Amino acid sequence: MLKLRQIHHIAIIASDYEVSKKFYCDVLGFELQSEVYRDARDSWMANLAINGHYQIELFSFPSPPARTSRPEACGLRHLAFSVDDIEASVAFLTTAGVECEPVRVDEHTGKKFTFFSDPDDLPLELYEID
Incomplete structure (x- = not known):
């Protein structure tokens, strides 16, 4: 049997990265642990945490379906x-x-x-x- 320990993270692609980052951080109270712009993908990625535990990867991509x-x-x-x-x-x-x-x-x-x-x-x- 596979021995999973816990859910590591959930990935969310936002249509408006800044609006979603503000919602998850300012409204829901996630902490922005890190943020990086990935030039090759024209994409932002933020790692968000609750109580110090990394939970969500928030992404932007150009024109997501x-x-x-x-x-x-x-x-x-x-x-x-x-x-x-x-x-x-x-x-x-x-x-x-x-x-x-x-x-x-x-x-x-x-x-x-x-x-x-x-x-x-x-x-x-x-x-x-x-």
């Missing part, structure tokens, strides 16, 4: 983040101009969750943990 992400398209369905207080998190996002779906309760775990989108309409989830 659009990808259908909803409803229920094949592929990555959404990216979920755990939070301690979902109501406070939703209030913060709303104040930052981010629209969230109504908070729901997971019928299997009893935990609260909601969805919202990044600047490219990538579906993101907040999931309350104890």
Whole structure:
């Protein structure tokens, strides 16, 4: 059996790199660990971290093709983040101009969750943990 240790990172290609970098860093609170321009690809790449742990590679590429992400398209369905207080998190996002779906309760775990989108309409989830 393959012995995976953990998810290393998630790669996201942004249609507007600066807008997405600002969203992930200034709104969601990721820390910009490093950033490099790759001249041969005309592409920026940023490494973003939560609590010091590298999680997201954010890319820019010239004219990336659009990808259908909803409803229920094949592929990555959404990216979920755990939070301690979902109501406070939703209030913060709303104040930052981010629209969230109504908070729901997971019928299997009893935990609260909601969805919202990044600047490219990538579906993101907040999931309350104890």
